[in-house]
Amino acid sequence: MELESELKKYFGYDSFKTGQKDVITSILAGRHTLAMLPTGTGKSLCYQLPGLLLKGQILIISPLLSLMQDQVEQFKKFGEKRVIALNSFLTVAERKKVLCNLSKYKFIFISPEMLSVHFILTNLQELNISLFVVDEAHCISQWGYDFRPDYSKLGGIRKQLGNPLTLALTATATRKVRDDIIRSLDLDKIVKIDSTIDRPNIGFYVEKLPDYRNKQYRVIELVTRLEQPGIIYFSSKKSAEQMASLLMDKQICRAMAYHGGMDQNSRILIQQQFIHGQLDVICATSAFGMGINKENIRFIIHYHMPMQIESYLQEIGRAGRDGLPSIAILLYSPGDEQLPIQLAESELPSEQQIDWLFKKANQQHTLPDGRMNLNKELMTLGGFTDIQWRIVEEFVGNPALVTRNPERLQEIINDFIKERLLFKKTNIFRMKKWVESTLCRRAFIFDYFDEKMLEQTPSCCDICGLQLDDYQTTSKVSTVKNTAEENWQEYLAKILINCELRE
Amino acid sequence: MLQIELIILYCLKQLNNERTIYSIFHLLNGKKSSQTLQDAHLFSLKRFFGIYEPLTRESFDKITESMVEKNWIVTCGDQRYQLTPSGKTLLENNKLPNYINGWDYQFTSLVWERLSLLVQVASNFVFEEAKYIPIQKDKDVHLWLKSFLRDFNGQRKEMGNIVYSELIECFKEAIGINPSLLVFRLTGYQQIGLTPFQTAKKVNMDIHDYQIGFLNILHYLIQKIKQNPSQFRILVFLIRDVNVADDLTLSSRRTREFLNEGYPLEMIAKLRHLKLSTIEDHLVEFALNINGFSIDAYVDKELQVKILGISRQLATRQLKLIRENLKTATYFQIRLVLAKSGDKKWN
Structure with missing residues (x-):
């Protein structure tokens, strides 16, 4: 079979991107596959194409609801209607209807939480699942930066579904994490396809500045000079908004902020405006970028330091998907690592909170069988955030742990928190080491992922002599002012009347 | 201001x-x-x-x-x-916004979502584009669009022209309204609409004024369509089957079921594990919202007349004042009577 002609037939592309063909060939040969493909190289095609060629259903486990919706929409855009996302967005009635008609769908996206619901699993068992896809597979490993306890149960679920052919996909996983994925899914024979994590067309540039005020000036300077469009990442919503207003008010470019605190409709519009070239720069938190298919992003600036190298690579990986030269700039001021450390701490419950919880639970919230009765009231009283509370629930509700006495359980939780915090701090520390590195930044990343750098990249990094001037914009016309103001009648006519057709 | x-x-x-x-x-x-x-x-x-x-x-x-x-x-x-x-x-x-009609048009956000999707779809038909991502995510709005396309007996490519002329026609006679507030938010082929914040900035308005102005236009649009449905072949679909505003809260609806079966108030409170005062609140709601709901069983006619008289005399709806002047009535009874008299002017 000529895979290229199938690719052309279904998706209209002429050729595969790095790694895609190897993965698809391996899957079609019936081999379990673990594929590490760099961000932005079309991981989803690795199950989309085999899915169309294989009989039976494709089950895709995906951790993020928004990402799932995006993928479903992409499918529909290509004309594939036999696709459904089983997640908490569905109403009870809708879910019932979908479950009764599961066999009608070809591609079924599901969140790990849904998979742990017994009757949903029973429904899935009746299907003929030809491919079990674990997207963002690094979530399985507790050495992954984005560990999700629900993911660690996927091995068992896979068995209950009759050991279907499995594809685990990830963009960024160290060797340790990759080993963990294989062990957790309990796959003895597996083909590992590690395409390099490197994106040679993206150059690295780190700049040290005395404080945030200087950072602001520098961002304005960079945005003015660099070829657009671009994304500026922030760790706080407020600084993202401030910078966006600054860029707009000074008429530097068409900019908008994007973060999780905005209403869903505005978020959709801004994302689409950026994709359609109506905005030049997005000032975003990490909430922005998942599932964004925009080929020509020319720069990614980090105003704050990310929590780990993996996230950093994910975020800069949104640049230069068209293969053209692009630049990743990180701005660092002394003490910048404090913000990620605070974030890391706030994601975990504190020892005091756990202590309070167990005291409180001993007094009045014990079930007849001696287990702790966790209710939402305790969550509010103890000041737990959603993320913190999920960790507590995971431990208290874990059937393997409930029989132990409360003191022991408390110890286990506290040990876990300590270990997690240490792990996160190590990641932040490693990120900072990368910032402070005096050796090639690309080589540092290769080393972190146990890869060998085979040849020198021409525009590699600031240490290797990369020149920012090479990324300067060539067009001198500012996009802000040169659009003639149209009135509402003209705008309405523009979108609703096709003049070319009329003539 | x-x-x-x-x-x-x-x-x-x-x-x-x-x-x-x-x-x-x-x-x-x-x-x-x-x-x-x-x-x-x-x-x-x-x-x-x-x-x-x-x-x-x-x-x-x-x-x-x-x-x-x-x-x-x-x-x-x-x-x-x-x-x-x-x-x-x-x-x-100063003049209040002329067209605002919040109570009667509680379905307004639905009309906006429909209009926004309708324009996007019409625009993409006109430019013969089949691959695009719908800007509205609500499934009911998608279903509405499907049913519209089924019932629309015209050429799909013509949809853009018709929607265009209907909107122009609709806004033609609008006084004190700036259609920009709505139009620039519309998404079409390869052209994404603005957010409320962006539109307010574009037309140089305070965001609060913008939000009120936007709603004012939508209410104008709805009113206009309702007045001349035959004039708006396509736009009339926007207000088809919009849920008639359900004036009762969920909880009070259940109380009403009990009431219809003849249970006394105390009993309903007991059965529903609610305070008596909550059940009384529900009854006041019925007096307000249900035409023909009789309060005679709770306040006799004579007392009703007295309460209304005092309310008029003192020109107040403050319960305390009325009660001080009419010790024979309970607060509940006063509220019921005032609710029943509703919008009727008292002087």
Whole structure:
């Protein structure tokens, strides 16, 4: 079979991107596959194409609801209607209807939480699942930066579904994490396809500045000079908004902020405006970028330091998907690592909170069988955030742990928190080491992922002599002012009347 | 001055010191509680019900604080405010948004979502594009569009032209309205609409004024379509099967079922594990919303006349004042009578 002609037939592309063909060939040969493909190289095609060629259903486990919706929409855009996302967005009635008609769908996206619901699993068992896809597979490993306890149960679920052919996909996983994925899914024979994590067309540039005020000036300077469009990442919503207003008010470019605190409709519009070239720069938190298919992003600036190298690579990986030269700039001021450390701490419950919880639970919230009765009231009283509370629930509700006495359980939780915090701090520390590195930044990343750098990249990094001037914009016309103001009648006519057709 | 400030002035005047300023916040937010629904009726504020759902409490506080600073309103204790002479003058000399009709058009956001999807789909038909991502995500809105396409007996490529001329026709005679507030938010082929924030900036408006202005246009549009449905071949679909506003809260609906089966109030409270006062709230809701709901079983006719008489005489709807002058009536009875008399002017 000529895979290229199938690719052309279904998706209209002429050729595969790095790694895609190897993965698809391996899957079609019936081999379990673990594929590490760099961000932005079309991981989803690795199950989309085999899915169309294989009989039976494709089950895709995906951790993020928004990402799932995006993928479903992409499918529909290509004309594939036999696709459904089983997640908490569905109403009870809708879910019932979908479950009764599961066999009608070809591609079924599901969140790990849904998979742990017994009757949903029973429904899935009746299907003929030809491919079990674990997207963002690094979530399985507790050495992954984005560990999700629900993911660690996927091995068992896979068995209950009759050991279907499995594809685990990830963009960024160290060797340790990759080993963990294989062990957790309990796959003895597996083909590992590690395409390099490197994106040679993206150059690295780190700049040290005395404080945030200087950072602001520098961002304005960079945005003015660099070829657009671009994304500026922030760790706080407020600084993202401030910078966006600054860029707009000074008429530097068409900019908008994007973060999780905005209403869903505005978020959709801004994302689409950026994709359609109506905005030049997005000032975003990490909430922005998942599932964004925009080929020509020319720069990614980090105003704050990310929590780990993996996230950093994910975020800069949104640049230069068209293969053209692009630049990743990180701005660092002394003490910048404090913000990620605070974030890391706030994601975990504190020892005091756990202590309070167990005291409180001993007094009045014990079930007849001696287990702790966790209710939402305790969550509010103890000041737990959603993320913190999920960790507590995971431990208290874990059937393997409930029989132990409360003191022991408390110890286990506290040990876990300590270990997690240490792990996160190590990641932040490693990120900072990368910032402070005096050796090639690309080589540092290769080393972190146990890869060998085979040849020198021409525009590699600031240490290797990369020149920012090479990324300067060539067009001198500012996009802000040169659009003639149209009135509402003209705008309405523009979108609703096709003049070319009329003539 | 801002439209929202003018509206708050008007509401305060209507409330006549008898409610806290936050009752206005709940009114604008469209809170579906017995209290807010009753207030909307009692003080003739129905047209402002739910006209500013995205308003946050912080913004509301900021607006009212600045109104105090500008000396338009003055506190009279207990989160209550009244108009100063300059506030009164402002209210007399400025016009409230003409088309706002919050209570009757509670389905407005649905009409907007439909219009926005309709224009996007029509536009992509016109430019013969089949691959695009719908800007509206709500499944019911997608279903509505499907049913529209089924029932629309014209050429799909012509849809754009028709929608265009209908919108132009609709806005042609609009007085005191700027269609830009709505039009620039529409998405079409390869052209994404603006967010409320971006549109406000583009037309140089304060965001609060923008939100009210946007709603005012939608209400104008709805009214216009309702008046001449035959004139708007496509737009008329926007208001097809919009849920008739269900005026009752969920909980009160259940109370009504018990009531219809003949249970006394105390019994209903017991069966439903609710306080008697809550059940009484529900009855007041019925008096407000259900045509022909009789309150005679709870207040005899003679007392009803007396309560209304005193309310008129003192020109008040403050329960306490009425009660002080009519010791034979309970608070519940006074509320029922006032609710039943509703919007009827008392003088």
